[in-house]
Amino acid sequence: MLDHIDSPHALRQLSVEQLPQLSKELRQFIITILATKEGHLGASLGVVELTIALHYVFNTPEDKLVWDVGHQAYVHKILTGRKDIFHTNRQKGGISGFPKISESDYDTFGTGHSSTSISAALGMAIAATIQGKKEQQHIAVIGDASIASGMAFEGLNHAGVTEANLLVVLNDNAIGIDPSIGALKNYFTNVKKGTARENTVFEALNFECHGPVDGHDLPELIRVFKKLQKTKGPKFLHVITTKGKGLALAEKDQVTYHAPGKFDATTGERYAKDTTQLPPKYQDVFGHTIVELATHNKKIIGITPAMPTGSSLKYMIEAFPDRAFDVGIAEQHAVTLSAGMATQGMVVFCNIYSTFLQRAYDQIIHDVALQNLPVIFCLDRAGLVGQDGPTHHGSFDLAYLNCIPNLIIYAPKDEVDLRNIMFTAQLGLPQPIAIRYPRGRGVIIDWMQPFQKIAIGKGSCIQKGKRIAIVCIGTIIHNALKASKDHPKTVSIYDMGFLKPIDTALLDTIFKTYEVVITLEDGTIKGGLGSVVADYAFAKAYKGTLKIVGIPDRFITHGTVEELQEEIGISPNEISKVIDSYL
Numbered sequence: 091m092l093d094h095i096d097s098p099h100a101l102r103q104l105s106v107e108q109l110p111q112l113s114k115e116l117r118q119f120i121i122t123i124l125a126t127k128e129g130h131l132g133a134s135l136g137v138v139e140l141t142i143a144l145h146y147v148f149n150t151p152e153d154k155l156v157w158d159v160g161h162q163a164y165v166h167k168i169l170t171g172r173k174d175i176f177h178t179n180r181q182k183g184g185i186s187g188f189p190k191i192s193e194s195d196y197d198t199f200g201t202g203h204s205s206t207s208i209s210a211a212l213g214m215a216i217a218a219t220i221q222g223k224k225e226q227q228h229i230a231v232i233g234d235a236s237i238a239s240g241m242a243f244e245g246l247n248h249a250g251v252t253e254a255n256l257l258v259v260l261n262d263n264a265i266g267i268d269p270s271i272g273a274l275k276n277y278f279t280n281v282k283k284g285t286a287r288e289n290t291v292f293e294a295l296n297f298e299c300h301g302p303v304d305g306h307d308l309p310e311l312i313r314v315f316k317k318l319q320k321t322k323g324p325k326f327l328h329v330i331t332t333k334g335k336g337l338a339l340a341e342k343d344q345v346t347y348h349a350p351g352k353f354d355a356t357t358g359e360r361y362a363k364d365t366t367q368l369p370p371k372y373q374d375v376f377g378h379t380i381v382e383l384a385t386h387n388k389k390i391i392g393i394t395p396a397m398p399t400g401s402s403l404k405y406m407i408e409a410f411p412d413r414a415f416d417v418g419i420a421e422q423h424a425v426t427l428s429a430g431m432a433t434q435g436m437v438v439f440c441n442i443y444s445t446f447l448q449r450a451y452d453q454i455i456h457d458v459a460l461q462n463l464p465v466i467f468c469l470d471r472a473g474l475v476g477q478d479g480p481t482h483h484g485s486f487d488l489a490y491l492n493c494i495p496n497l498i499i500y501a502p503k504d505e506v507d508l509r510n511i512m513f514t515a516q517l518g519l520p521q522p523i524a525i526r527y528p529r530g531r532g533v534i535i536d537w538m539q540p541f542q543k544i545a546i547g548k549g550s551c552i553q554k555g556k557r558i559a560i561v562c563i564g565t566i567i568h569n570a571l572k573a574s575k576d577h578p579k580t581v582s583i584y585d586m587g588f589l590k591p592i593d594t595a596l597l598d599t600i601f602k603t604y605e606v607v608i609t610l611e612d613g614t615i616k617g618g619l620g621s622v623v624a625d626y627a628f629a630k631a632y633k634g635t636l637k638i639v640g641i642p643d644r645f646i647t648h649g650t651v652e653e654l655q656e657e658i659g660i661s662p663n664e665i666s667k668v669i670d671s672y673l
């Protein structure tokens with residue numbers, strides 16, 4: 091049946107009785123492709139019926155459908171003309187893993203970060219009212235973890251005093267990436283158990299409320315949507331679904347199967363990789379090191395906004411449940427919570443993905459840096475993250491943090507540096523520090539070495555050559571080392587470690603010694619290491635050549651990290667071309 095369905099228009103020609111068969115085929119299609127191509131599996135399997143019902147009843151794309159986060163929008167993509175290219179999902183040159191306005195008329199709003207759907211759909215609804223489009227419907231589909239975020243509540247609070255044609259569909263599968271947390275989650279659970287009255291929270295916000303309904307019951311979903319289609323004003327529907335529905339292992343281990351990597355399409359078994367001879371992931375270095383430090387330092391606290399597994403803070407949550415907190419998708423709260431604890435002398439490691447910390451920019455400035463509170467920010471997923479693409483690359487942190495007074499900014503070059511800076515920070519710094527490190531594995535198998543204190547603001551020379559200096563920050567230094575392997579006597583490699591305070595004494599030496607200085611970073615060239623070195627070079631009237639290499643001033647698409655590094659000129663191969671051009 092799926093072979094004949096390439097648009098919502100074609101879908102609407104089917105009878106309701108035919109739709110369960112289509113759901114089966116859609117699930118099989120997604121499982122087969124993701125088994126080899128990877129991607130966000132569990133969320134999309136959970137919304138097969140919901141997606142069919144929405145496109146079946148509503149007049150998309152005239153009616154506006156907004157997916158929150160967008161990692162669950164695979165069925166939507168397949169039903170809206172992208173079935174034949176779905177195998178290119180998240181691959182370089184292929185379709186995005188998230189809705190993207192430029193990709194389809196059906197993708198009404200680009201997403202990737204959570205909890206934007208209600209505000210975006212409300213914006214569309216108010217615009218429709220102003221434009222006299224009275225019949226247009228606007229639907230935000232938001233998960234139980236995403237609706238608990240502050241931004242979602244800002245949207246609900248506003249929507250409730252409008253007459254906007256807005257339908258908020260709560261897709262409640264009782265889990266985010268990790269189990270959802272908080273009082274709202276408990277309330278949803280109580281509603282499902284029948285121990286709390288349905289919809290009180292949303293009724294209080296002036297929504298006309300419906301549900302809970304079984305999100306896998308197509309006739310029921312269609313019946314309810316048809317009813318809601320005729321109702322004006324803000325409406326709320328509570329839908330219960332199962333994440334990973336249709337693949338037994340994905341239903342059973344919903345955390346792993348959120349994005350399981352490659353797996354056997356028939357059994358769902360993941361392909362086990364032998365990682366014993368590989369260096370560790372930076373995430374695990376963070377996770378195990380914080381447990382080690384917290385064992386001795388009782389003041390240490392760990393905080394993550396909704397990424398305990400991704401960040402590996404889960405190890406501390408298991409070991410010290412009273413001192414490690416998953417606060418849900420609440421980056422702003424996570425930062426100010428950390429600030430509050432720091433005022434009381436706690437040593438707080440606040441671990442947030444670089445891209446998600448963008449949400450809490452004011453909190454870093456106003457609540458932490460301005461008061462000079464020694465919060466220790468661990469910015470995971472710094473630099474390019476790969477297939478999640480432009481919504482998730484940690485391209486901007488060096489630049490957006492650099493202009494904040496009081497903040498120390500450090501990027502370890504390897505696992506041992508990461509351990510040691512965590513050790514140094516918890517000894518007690520007089521100010522906040524941001525430590526940024528990338529997604530994935532490091533370079534040192536034997537990484538659990540005795541702690542050593544790191545001197546704040548000191549860089550070092552890693553390789554001594556005579557003609558060119560490459561001044562690096564963070565793990566991208568390994569690309570410089572690879573790029574210069576044929577010229578070790580010609581090319582010097584410096585590890586600055588700290589963007590702030592930058593080691594000016596080391597820069598003085600570099601400017602005195604080399605006529606060509608190349609800066610290298612895996613962050614935007616607008617405001618990061620290159621900019622800092624250029625400012626200093628200008629102040630010191632450096633007469634040599636300064637070349638800034640980093641992420642160019644545009645949004646970088648999705649693809650593997652290696653492919654993207656090659657494209658933007660920070661791969662070993664591309665860096666060696668820069669070196670050659672000066673030799």
Ligand SMILES: Cc1ncc(C[n+]2csc(CCOP(=O)(O)OP(=O)(O)O)c2C)c(N)n1
Pocket residue numbers: 133159161162202203204232233234235236237261263265266267268270333395396397419421446449
């Ligand atoms: C601002 C922000 N913080 C964190 C994330 C990472 N993230 C992506 S999906 C997700 C869980 C979403 O859970 P839910 O809304 O319940 O949707 P489900 O996956 O269950 O369908 C999280 C935490 C994000 N995308 N955006």
Ligand SMILES: CC(=O)[C@@H](O)[C@H](O)COP(=O)(O)O
Pocket residue numbers: 130159161202267349400471475478529
């Ligand atoms: C959709 C989303 O935001 C997350 O699922 C994200 O893709 C996780 O990224 P990592 O795989 O790097 O943890």
Ligand SMILES: [Mg+2]
Pocket residue numbers: 233234235261262263264265266
């Ligand atoms: Mg959920």
